[in-house]
Amino acid sequence: MHYLPDTDDQDAIAERYWPDGFKGVIRNGLSRALSITLTPQNLRRIYQRHFSGSYPDVDAFAETVLNSTIIGAENGADRGFEAVYSAFLAETRLPCLYRYALHPWPDVMSASLQRKIQLAVVKDYSADDGFRYAYKDGYLRDYVNHADFIDAVADIIVVCTANGVDDTLERIYTAFIHGHPLPPMRRNPRRLKTW
Numbered sequence: 001m002h003y004l005p006d007t008d009d010q011d012a013i014a015e016r017y018w019p020d021g022f023k024g025v026i027r028n029g030l031s032r033a034l035s036i037t038l039t040p041q042n043l044r045r046i047y048q049r050h051f052s053g054s055y056p057d058v059d060a061f062a063e064t065v066l067n068s069t070i071i072g073a074e075n076g077a078d079r080g081f082e083a084v085y086s087a088f089l090a091e092t093r094l095p096c097l098y099r100y101a102l103h104p105w106p107d108v109m110s111a112s113l114q115r116k117i118q119l120a121v122v123k124d125y126s127a128d129d130g131f132r133y134a135y136k137d138g139y140l141r142d143y144v145n146h147a148d149f150i151d152a153v154a155d156i157i158v159v160c161t162a163n164g165v166d167d168t169l170e171r172i173y174t175a176f177i178h179g180h181p182l183p184p185m186r187r188n189p190r191r192l193k194t195w
Helices: 007-015 022-035 040-051 058-090 111-125 129-139 146-178
Strands: none
Touching (some): 040 058, 111 146, 129 146
């Protein structure tokens, strides 16, 4: 497999991004799932105990916790994408990644939400020329067809998204327990296509 930029596309490369429409599914699905439990009422005690000096009110605190968890999920998805992309560049098999066995909060990522994310990733990447090329150039022997290959990629993204949620919740709960500031969370920039 050789992933070199097309020299005819050098001028346009700054405007070509990997698809990330699936992140909207992550944001919307997690927002609905988390907002049921991460309500200002449920977070009021921890807010009053440790965070009342840092946030103007419990609503702003609850919104920060919710947004931080969503950002952690999106960044987890990015880590999954990086693992896939690294396998392409190293010309190796797709990584075999697993969901954490223990979760700080039982099943925030329901089977239904995982399936929605899976379908969104498949929709984003099944028609992508870079992933079509990767399949034809290096994964024909590993997967029966392109659809199976994209399903395997989507599985990796879903696992890493779920692990990103767990990692973030663990960091938030640690801050709750010790009264530390909430961990700063930043979204990764959109990823440029370089091949």
